[in-house]
Amino acid sequence: MFDERDLGRAVGLVATRSFAVKLAAAGAMVGLLAFTMMAPFGVGGEKTVASCPPAWPGNVDDPQINGSLRTQQVAFAKIIDQVAVARGLPGKATLVALMTALQESQLQNINYGDRDSLGLFQQRPSVGWGSREQILDPIYAAEAFFGGAKPPEPPGLVDIDNWPSMSYTEAAQAVQVSAFPDAYARHERTAKAIAEQAGIDLMRAGDPYAGRSGAKPSGETGGGVSTLDDCDGQSLHAGKPVNGVWPVQSATVDDPTTSGRITPRTALWVKRARAELPNLSMTCWDAHLWNPRSDHPRGRACDLMVGADARRSPPARTAGDRIANWSVTTAGQTGVKYVIWYGQIWSARTGKWKAYDGGGGLYDTADATGGHFDHVHVSLY
Structure with a gap:
């Protein structure tokens, strides 16, 4: 559970690191109310085609969030996207990151978690993601999630071969290696709503391996969010070529x-x-x-x-x-x-x-x- 003290601590931690988040924190601290949220751990899900959650709309989406929490989520989303844009990554990379952070921390820079997990993405110092201070810097945390030639050692998104061809939740899991690999899918609609509120272009094209060291997989192209990889609806099915003879008919x-x-x-x-x-x-x-x-x-x-x-x-x-x-x-x-x-x-x-x-x-x-x-x-x- 998160309460207003948790959010206050989280905002305080970030305020010393980013001017953009200082503004968000200042606005968020005014009239901050206690609330109850679903814990970011222990959420499972039935695996379905393309790893989309079953039967949306229904109980697979985040609860509707307004007010102070959403203000902070939008601010952190902007920071994550600024890192992606600076890298030259496509909008799909930002969406995967936002869905991941929503599952791991409700897109909050919290200073606690499972074992030694911390921050937006619940990265762990003990497995090489960086020091406690580094992980609690949202810019560093986003850079680490996206990965590339710079430390830390655990592979980030750009280090995962063929990640653009994966569903969003599969790409997130490839980085996070969670015990609940399908849980990220349930946050897609909320991530898109936050992105829209933050003015983030999820259709932005880019290099999906920007910042990666070494050779890139052949045949991969940059791009924004594909309409064929979308759990907002049921996703579009391509089917197969249809053969047959259909005689010409008149409108009778x-x-x-x-x-x-x-x-x-x-x-x-x-x-x-x-x-x-x-x-x-x-x-x-x-x-x-x-x-x-x-x-x-x-x-x-x-x-x-x-x-x-x-x-x-x-x-x-x-x-x-x-x-x-x-x-x-x-x-x-x-x-x-x-x-x-x-x-x-x-x-x-x-x-x-x-x-x-x-x-x-x-x-x-x-x-x-x-x-x-x-x-x-x-x-x-």
Whole structure:
């Protein structure tokens, strides 16, 4: 458990080390209230595909935090990210670090822990992470977590081969070697919320091995947070190429979602989607006068709304992921040709997701609608 005395000690320790944290500490000490938090130790979890926690939203997320604790968490997040930016690391490295610190210390610079563990990442002097004084310096602790050519000896993130290809929780575990390897995944949504509040760009590209000594693994590219490695929703599944012959059909069936007409294949897809996906908000036929190449006026496409810009709404992201994944995994039976969602497009021909280019520049991909962040587009053969 953490109480206000613990946080007061933690803030005091940091205040002598960083001007940025002095400001955070000064604000945090005003009206600091006692609170009860989940302990950072002893949290396990069922391992699932890609090490994402099961069935979010639910009981796998951090409790909602406001007030003084969140102010301090944002301040420490900024320090961690400043170290990553100075290194030239991608936004994904910052996210892994924030998820790790949330699990280990609730993103607090505490001066105690399991055995001799200390600080943001609960690093231990006895296993070579540094002296007590060094570990309690958040800048040093972040540098140590990220690793590289400088001491300490335990491998940090950049020393882990192929870490960008791992899920966030697997990358965190590769550094921490925790007895609870899946526990980091449960902090993803909170880490992203803190990052947004701190003005941190988690989509930032960079060198994932910046500062590493020796050769880097071949074939690795820098990048921000991939939309395909995301536990906010269910993560997007690529599936596989879909082979088959889908004869051309005309729009001869009344569209149950609008006043237009759609193909028999689209009509069957609509019926099945409504039966297997709950509470759909869907429109199919549309004149789409601004885009004569669209499948909508041909009766071969549907848009499924998720209710909000999913970049700012985790429930919308979850809903969109569910729709997109269902569309991809059933494409071989329904005749889905491509799916566009969350700035990505999936093709039945390749069985892969790639960045969406706005239909060759026709749509603004930074816009919620143009980038398909507020709806999933499904086109059929």
